[in-house]
Amino acid sequence: AKSAGRGRAEIFDQALRTELEARAQLESDVRTGLAQGQFELHYQPVLGVTDGRLRSYEALIRWHHPERGLVPPADFIPAAEESLLICEVGRWVLATATKQLADWIWADPQTHRDVTVAVNVSARHLASPSLVEEVRQALHDSGLEAARLVLEITETALMDEPTADAHLRDLRALGVAVSLDDFGTGYTSIGQLQKLQVDSLKIDQSFLHADDRATQSLVELMVTAAHAFHLDVVAEGVETREQLDRLAAMGCELAQGYYLGRPKPAGETVATRQAGNDH
Ligand code: C2E
Ligand code: CA
Numbered sequence: 001a002k003s004a005g006r007g008r009a010e011i012f013d014q015a016l017r018t019e020l021e022a023r024a025q026l027e028s029d030v031r032t033g034l035a036q037g038q039f040e041l042h043y044q045p046v047l048g049v050t051d052g053r054l055r056s057y058e059a060l061i062r063w064h065h066p067e068r069g070l071v072p073p074a075d076f077i078p079a080a081e082e083s084l085l086i087c088e089v090g091r092w093v094l095a096t097a098t099k100q101l102a103d104w105i106w107a108d109p110q111t112h113r114d115v116t117v118a119v120n121v122s123a124r125h126l127a128s129p130s131l132v133e134e135v136r137q138a139l140h141d142s143g144l145e146a147a148r149l150v151l152e153i154t155e156t157a158l159m160d161e162p163t164a165d166a167h168l169r170d171l172r173a174l175g176v177a178v179s180l181d182d183f184g185t186g187y188t189s190i191g192q193l194q195k196l197q198v199d200s201l202k203i204d205q206s207f208l209h210a211d212d213r214a215t216q217s218l219v220e221l222m223v224t225a226a227h228a229f230h231l232d233v234v235a236e237g238v239e240t241r242e243q244l245d246r247l248a249a250m251g252c253e254l255a256q257g258y259y260l261g262r263p264k265p266a267g268e269t270v271a272t273r274q275a276g277n278d279h
């Protein structure tokens with residue numbers, strides 16, 4: 001039994017070593033990728049539910065890996081979030097997204113009159129003492145007005161990080177908007193919404209995809225509560241006409257999803273939308 005125990009410990013040791021090596025490899029690949037321009041942002045539109053007007057673009061990261069091809073964020077963002085590497089990724093995203101919207105506004109001010117760009121900010125980056133300065137820098141370098149930038153954060157980021165509150169206050173003092181992402185999947189109760197320093201919330205797509213009556217009432221409740229607290233509401237993951245119609249009936253004003261437009265590289269967004277074949 002003793003030697004079997006030792007055998008297991010060795011297997012465990014080996015597994016741990018492999019895991020640590022894999023993580024170190026991924027970290028170094030991400031660093032190389034940032035240095036060599038392997039990352040790209042895709043942009044997905046957020047539209048007005050009743051008028052279909054473009055309100056915002058959410059920036060979603062993609063990695064063109066030289067050997068692995070197109071790597072989705074789920075395959076490297078969680079790993080990057082284990083270390084300070086996520087802050088480097090986040091800084092690149094902030095700089096790129098703000099420049100992109102500034103370019104679009106410059107090229108076509110009419111279409112982008114009050115359009116914002118939304119960037120996902122990880123918990124660790126929100127906690128970082130340099131985030132506020134990085135946001136200020138990105139706005140300065142791009143020339144984008146603060147009100148055009150939305151930072152998407154999750155409930156976990158607010159709960160886990162003691163400095164998150166102070167940073168949110170500073171960011172909102174800059175004039176940047178904050179949106180609570182994946183709402184309904186964490187532990188924030190509707191009552192707590194009043195105290196949170198956010199401007200809008202995004203109802204997680206899992207609620208849209210369940211079409212039982214109970215879940216639909218829940219969505220309606222979230223919309224009503226958000227409005228009561230003067231928050232804008234974005235419904236995520238709208239894939240069908242029926243879902244969009246239901247949202248309109250509930251008074252939910254903003255929506256995002258494959259039915260309205262898939263995430264696309266910067267060069268394809270506006271052109272494709274005008275061609276009207278986005279579905
Ligand atoms: P998220 O912030 O909740 O982003 C929404 C995800 O839903 C995106 O997946 C988007 O492509 C997908 N989506 C949009 N509409 C639909 C729909 O109608 N149906 C379905 N089934 N999916 C839809 P994506 O781009 O793979 O990103 C996954 C997650 O990775 C994001 O979830 C976010 O948590 C993270 N992420 C993406 N880009 C960044 C980034 O630049 N920084 C950080 N920190 N995280 C990022
Ligand atoms: Ca998001």
Ligand code: CA
Binds near residue numbers: 181202205236
């Ligand atoms: Ca989300």
Ligand code: CA
Binds near residue numbers: 182
């Ligand atoms: Ca998510």
